[in-house]
Amino acid sequence: MSNRRNLVTGAGLAVGSMFVSQFAAAVSVPLLLSEGAISSTALRLGCAALFCIVWARPNFLSFGARQWRSAVALGFVVAVMAICFYVAATRIPIGAAMTIEFLGPLAVAALSLKGLRRVALPxxxxxGVVAMTxxxxxxxxxSVGVMLALAAACGWGGYIVLMRHVGGLFSEQEGLCVALIVSAILAWPVGMALEPDSHITSHILYVAGLALLWPFTSFAFEMMALRRMPLGPFSILMSLEPAFGALLGYVILDQKLSPRQIAGIIAVMIASIGAVVQSRDSTDDARDARNPMGHREEAC
Structure with missing residues (x-):
């Protein structure tokens, strides 16, 4: 019963993470349009970094050179991912931007597949993206919005790879904390240079509230969900995020999508779920090949 309760709780947290993330994206669009997407994102990353420092209380002096290099690389990727996505969100519907961005983690998952599946699912x-766009x-x-969403997809794929590396060097909270600080430092001068007329600091409380939703609360929900449910079901459930983006974009911003575009979003979600399931099957097959008696040992 406790395992089932953990699975249900974890699923609820995963759904909450998707809702919070996409809700924050939708309600931030008016501010992005009025004060500049890059400046808004930079201040948001800075606020999130402050929240993370208070939460994780990292000991910066204890970090070695290798840890700093990996965290700085992660911070660069986070800055690229966030800036490209939120600039794209000012140019194309959020559901479309989220669906295109989802190609990043899908590509990472597909790399673990073999044979026809490695090509068919991507x-x-x-x-699906072509049908949608x-x-x-x-x-x-x-077209610029689509290209920026593709750049955000590359950033998300890089984030997944680097976060695994960072997680092996120090706790995810500390690594993410440093990455958020670096991303804010990198994004701020870019925003000032490209959006010199921005008055984003006058909206500091609003931006802090958005930062509390994403990335702080969203990432926290994800981490709590992963403590309660296996990675496979979690990844399958998170494949629904493009649907959340499309739904909240429609409800909050009145961003309508045609049946063909909705079908494109569904195709990307199916490909993502298929990649997760097939990659798990491939992992299980490899483990069984290394240990043919594995199931019997577990039964014993």
């Missing part, structure tokens, strides 16, 4: 996802008259959305 092709399904790409087909192209129509009879060509590209349906702003």
């Amino acid at each position: 092709l399904l996802a790409v087909g 192209y129509g009879h008259d060509g590209l349906l959305f702003d």
Whole structure:
């Protein structure tokens, strides 16, 4: 019963993380448009870093050179991912931006597959993105927004790879804390240079509230969910995030999508779920090959 309760609680936390993340993205769009997406994102990352320092209380003096290098690399990727996504969100619907960005983690998952599956699932996802972004008259959305969403996808893929590395060097909280500080430091001068007329600091309380939602609360919910449920079911559940983006974009910002575009989002979600399931199967097969008596030993 306790395992079932943990699974249900973990699933609730995962859903909460997706909702909080996409809700924060939707309600931030007016501020991004008025004060600049890069400046807004930089201040948001800075506020999130402060929250993380209070929460994790990292001992910066104890970190070695290798830890700093990995955390700085992660911070660079976080800055690229966040800036590109939120600038894209000012140009194309959030559901579309989120779906395109999801190609990043999907690509990382597909790399663990073999044979036809390694090609078929990414092709399904790409087909979904094409169905969502192209129509009879060509590209349906702003081309710069689509390219920025693709850059955010690369950032998300890099984040997954680097976060695994950082997690092996020190606690995820400390590594993420340093990464958020670095990302804010990197993003701030870019925002000042490209958006010199921004008055984002006059909205500090609003931005702090957004930072409390994403990334702070969203990441915290994810970590608590992973303590209560296996990685496989968690990853499958998180594949629903593009749907949350489309739904909240419609409810909050009135961003309507056609049936064809919705079908494209569903195709990306199916490809993501398939990649997670197939990668788990591949891992199980490899473990069984190394230990043919594994199931019998577990039974004993």
